[in-house]
Structure formats: C-alpha cells, structure tokens
Amino acid sequence: MRNFAKSFAAVAAISALALTSCGREDPGTGNEGGGGGGGEAASGGFEEGAPIGVALPQKTSENWVLAEQLFNDGLTEAGYEPDVQFANGGVSEQQNQINSMITNGVEVLIVGAIDGAQLGSQLQEAADAGITVIAYDRLLTNTENVDYYVAYDNFQVGELQGQALLDGMAEKGEGPYNIELFAGSPDDANAQVFFDGAMSILQPKIDDGTLNVVSGQVEFNQAVTQGWKAENAQRRMDTLLSGNYDSEELHGVLSPNDTLARAILNSVKDAGKDIPVVTGQDSEVESVKSIIAGEQYSTINKDTRDLVEHSITMVEGLAAGEELEVNDEESYDNGVKVVPAYLLEPQIVTKENAAEAYADDPTLSELVK
Numbered sequence: 001m002r003n004f005a006k007s008f009a010a011v012a013a014i015s016a017l018a019l020t021s022c023g024r025e026d027p028g029t030g031n032e033g034g035g036g037g038g039g040e041a042a043s044g045g046f047e048e049g050a051p052i053g054v055a056l057p058q059k060t061s062e063n064w065v066l067a068e069q070l071f072n073d074g075l076t077e078a079g080y081e082p083d084v085q086f087a088n089g090g091v092s093e094q095q096n097q098i099n100s101m102i103t104n105g106v107e108v109l110i111v112g113a114i115d116g117a118q119l120g121s122q123l124q125e126a127a128d129a130g131i132t133v134i135a136y137d138r139l140l141t142n143t144e145n146v147d148y149y150v151a152y153d154n155f156q157v158g159e160l161q162g163q164a165l166l167d168g169m170a171e172k173g174e175g176p177y178n179i180e181l182f183a184g185s186p187d188d189a190n191a192q193v194f195f196d197g198a199m200s201i202l203q204p205k206i207d208d209g210t211l212n213v214v215s216g217q218v219e220f221n222q223a224v225t226q227g228w229k230a231e232n233a234q235r236r237m238d239t240l241l242s243g244n245y246d247s248e249e250l251h252g253v254l255s256p257n258d259t260l261a262r263a264i265l266n267s268v269k270d271a272g273k274d275i276p277v278v279t280g281q282d283s284e285v286e287s288v289k290s291i292i293a294g295e296q297y298s299t300i301n302k303d304t305r306d307l308v309e310h311s312i313t314m315v316e317g318l319a320a321g322e323e324l325e326v327n328d329e330e331s332y333d334n335g336v337k338v339v340p341a342y343l344l345e346p347q348i349v350t351k352e353n354a355a356e357a358y359a360d361d362p363t364l365s366e367l368v369k
C-alpha cells in the first residue's frame with residue numbers, strides 16, 4: 001500500500017497546492033482537505049457551542065471505550081456540544097446515527113467507522129451540508145467526502161509488531177521459528193495496513209527460511225479475524241493447532257491487537273502447548289498484566305488521550321477557520337483520493353520498557369510498577 005500510495009505523492013502535492021491556492025482565491029469554496037465541500041468550516045469557521053458529531057464503531061477494544069469519555073469531556077471543555085455515539089448494532093446503526101447527526105446540524109463529523117466503505121451516501125450528505133469530515137483512527141474509503149484522517153501510523157504499528165515478534169523469539173532461542181499470522185477485520189481499512197507493515201518485516205525472513213508459517217496461511221485473506229472478535233481468533237487458532245502442531249512447536253504468533261492476542265494465548269493454553277511469543281496492540285489492561293506476568297510478549301502504546309486531544313485541536317482549528325496541519329499527504333489513498341493525514345507515532349511496549357512507556361498513564365502505571 002505504501003509503495004502504491006507513494007506514487008501518488010507528486011500528484012497529491014500538486015493537487016494540495018492547487019486546492020490551497022484556489023481556497024485562497026475563493027474563500028467560499030472547499031477547504032484545504034478538498035473533500036466534501038467543508039468550505040463553511042475552513043473559510044468562516046463556526047461558533048462556540050456548535051454541535052460536533054462523533055460516530056464510534058463497536059466496542060471491539062478498550063481504546064474505543066476510552067475515546068467516548070475523552071471526546072465527551074474534551075469537546076465540552078473546549079466549548080462544543082458533543083454527540084458521541086457507538087454503533088454496537090452494526091453498520092446500519094452507524095449510518096442512521098450519522099444521518100441524525102447531520103440533521104441535528106453538526107459542524108464537524110468525526111468518524112471511527114465499522115466499515116469505512118459503507119458510509120458513502122451519509123458522507124455525501126455531510127458534504128452537501130458543508131460539514132467537515134474527519135476519519136478517526138480508521139480510514140473512510142471509496143469516498144471523496146472525507147477531509148482529513150487522524151490516527152496513529154498504522155503501517156508503523158505493523159512494522160513494530162513484526163519486529164517485536166522476531167525480537168521476542170530471538171530472546172528465547174535460535175531459529176528457524178514456526179509461526180502463525182493473524183490479521184484484523186477486513187472491513188476495517190487498518191487491518192490490511194497493520195498486516196502489510198508486519199509483513200514488510202516478516203516476509204524477507206519467510207523467504208530466507210528463518211520463519212516457517214507451518215499452516216501455509218500467509219495471505220491477508222487467510223489470516224483475517226472477522227469483526228475483530230476474540231472468539232473468531234480463538235477458533236482459528238484452535239484449528240491451526242490441531243491441524244498443524246501435533247508434533248511441531250509453535251514459537252510465535254503475529255496478533256494485530258491485544259484482544260486477539262489474549263484469545264490466541266487462551267487457545268494455546270487449552271491445547272497444552274508452550275506459550276509462544278505473541279504480539280498485540282492497544283495497551284489493554286488485561287494484556288499489560290499478561291506482559292508483566294511474562295505471557296503476552298508485546299503491545300503497542302497508542303495513547304487514546306493524545307489521539308482524541310489532537311482531534312479536538314482539529315475541531316478548534318476548523319472553528320477558527322484555519323487550515324489544518326497535516327504531516328502525511330501520500331500514504332492514505334482511499335481509492336478515490338489521497339486523504340491528508342495527521343499521524344501520531346506508536347510505541348512498542350514489552351516487559352522491559354513498560355514502566356517507562358506508561359509512566360504518565362494513571363491506570364497502566366500502577367500495573368507496571
């Protein structure tokens with residue numbers, strides 16, 4: 001994805017320039033993101049007290065639950081009227097929620113999509129109403145009507161996971177190593193990017209024989225975990241173990257997040273196998289405990305407080321009619337456009353650096369003392 005997207009870099013830069021200058025000549029149209037006519041926001045800003053919609057997906061990991069509270073508190077404190085909704089019922093519930101946010105006159109829509117490709121008509125309506133759309137954590141795909149993307153660098157998350165898997169196994173002994181690969185939910189655009197990032201590190205080691213994916217399931221489509229559901233990962237791990245590891249040792253498992261890592265570990269324990277090196281993501285409480293106990297090997301620190309805080313900074317910038325800062329204009333091609341992104345840097349966490357990594361987190365710092 002990276003390489004593919006990079007070829008768009010020049011085009012993106014030129015079109016960004018074009019959009020910027022056209023925005024200057026005619027402040028009444030289009031914002032710098034150029035998406036769906038969020039022109040009102042970029043040119044004129046909006047009043048304090050304005051309603052801001054935050055559409056969150058299902059509670060598939062702790063980061064989403066944290067985000068709800070942080071958005072409610074942070075937006076209120078900044079003087080806005082937040083409308084934060086989870087769509088636990090699925091895609092159509094999220095579509096309905098976004099529809100009513102638009103009807104209620106939100107100035108900005110912050111969307112953590114269940115399925116980033118299924119909100120096309122809602123986002124078109126948002127654009128028609130002059131609402132600025134920010135994709136939060138997960139990219140919105142196949143639409144022109146997304147102005148910005150704010151997230152932790154997903155490709156880097158994958159690279160860190162791939163490297164941690166190698167490091168963890170090297171700490172235990174010499175290769176070659178037997179491994180299995182898991183990916184997230186295919187409707188979440190992040191899942192492919194995490195996987196690609198990890199495979200950029202692992203594929204060369206598969207090719208040179210250091211790593212052996214015993215099941216042979218090396219493709220994203222074979223590794224996916226529908227809905228990011230723990231039970232789906234656990235079931236797949238059970239099947240992988242019973243089909244391939246009767247007499248083989250399993251040394252490592254690439255897991256895209258903590259919820260799935262714990263499911264994979266449960267499966268391995270149920271099968272009576274030795275604990276392999278298992279990666280993760282999100283710094284969930286139970287996984288941090290597991291890391292300290294020496295079971296899960298690694299997680300990723302993507303502090304939700306920073307991501308929400310930056311999102312609110314973006315809202316404030318839009319309210320003031322400012323052009324928003326982005327730091328990546330090439331990586332996130334959503335199929336229709338390259339979405340200007342502000343990416344935060346993820347951090348790998350193992351038992352070794354946990355105390356340092358979570359020093360300023362009130363909950364996690366207590367667990368890693």
Ligand code: BGC
Nearest residue numbers: 060061138188190228257282
């Ligand atoms: C997020 C991850 C999370 C996953 C499941 C992804 O889009 O980036 O942090 O683990 O969703 O909720």
